[in-house]
Amino acid sequence: MVEARISTELKDIAARYAKLDGLNETGIPGLSIYKSSALSEKLHSIYEPCLCVTIQGKKDTIVEDDIFTCSEGNFLFSSMKLPVCGMVREASMESPYLSLVIMIEPTMVYDTLKDAPHLVSREPSISSGHSLSIGDVDGLMSDAVARLMRCLDHPGDIPVLAPMIIRELIYRLLATEEGGAIAQLGMLGSKTEKIARAVALLNQKFTEKLDMNRIAEDIGMSASNFYKHFKETTGMSPLVYQKKVRLLEARHQMLVTGDDAASVSYRVGYESPSQFSREYSNYFGRPPKKDIALMKSLELAG
Structure with a gap:
């Protein structure tokens, strides 16, 4: 296991810019800080494709029967829109739960892979079929996160440095043990990319009575494979x-x-x-x- 590294500096910056409980937007496009000063009951929401880095505290993310627990120094990557239930497990007024949330578009993964072909051929780990991936923040990733957060104190740096650092974070993600699964999001025609297209369609037309077999055909899967891979990836059936x-x-x-x-x-x-x-x-x-x-x-x- 890689040693998790969350510096005191990083905690201090996150605390300064997370003034209220809940999701705090920042001056960096796509970067928010989630704060909770108390333990929570089950909170239902939809995760967007994003990278979450736990700075302090502990939180469970629940998808059907699967529980993904993130403590200080862990990251969670969501590769597609996913209905989840979250529970903050460690938090207090003196030491609130803090997590960075960085929005990640599939095109950002795709563009990074174009310049890192050695990461494309990596096989997903046996346990990484789910659209949620959890891993440890190593020193290199922690350093990149700290540099991104420092931009908040120097707004003039944001337009130039923030996009480059976020791209670096994607590269660091792809180099982790979970990188093989994360790379699937940016590979056209992969199982993950196909299911992500189906998920997008379900979100766009959620009020309609949809023909799931037609959706399977549209994304280039047989009906049986579509149902199988959708359940593996999201933890639930399309319906x-x-x-x-x-x-x-x-x-x-x-x-x-x-x-x-x-x-x-x-x-x-x-x-x-x-x-x-x-x-x-x-x-x-x-x-x-x-x-x-x-x-x-x-x-x-x-």
Whole structure:
């Protein structure tokens, strides 16, 4: 195992720019800092393709039956949009959970691989079929992260240095033990790239009743391989994935608009409000009305 290295300097910079609990945007495009000053219950969200570096504390990321635990000095890479459930396991007011979140586009991986052909042929590890990959931050990656964060104190450096450092971080990722799986995202025609295209389609048309066999044909897979690889990559079937996207969007709409559950259920693609309420309760642990009331009370308390 590679020794994890998170310097005091890096913690100090992250703490200075993460003033509030939740996701704090920074002056570097695509870089945010997530902070939590307390342990959390299950928080449902959709991960975008990104690199998360845990600076302090511990958090579980849960996908169906799989739990990915990141402590200080670990990184988590998400290769595609994925409905997840997160739980902060170590945090306090004095020592909050801190994590850097860097958005990563597949084209960035592809462009890096073009200049690093020796990384293209690496085989994914046996355990790396999932779209989430976890590894240790080594000295070289930690140094690159620190240089990226220092740009926040020198805004004039950001347009020139930040894109180069993020590209370096992608290169460092590709050179890790999990790099073979991460490289698949930037390789046209790979299993991961094909499933990522299917995921994009499911997100674009989540309100529609889709023909999954047609999606398999569109991405160049047989129906059986599509279902198999989709489950391996995301931890769930395409239909379950679509259902979670619908429920997360419904929750967001109810919080923002104040519309009732029945109205929103039709809007996100449900034909039966009762089915929507049942599936909503199963997923979030509370019926829609009670859940939204609790969410709003937590927002007011924060």
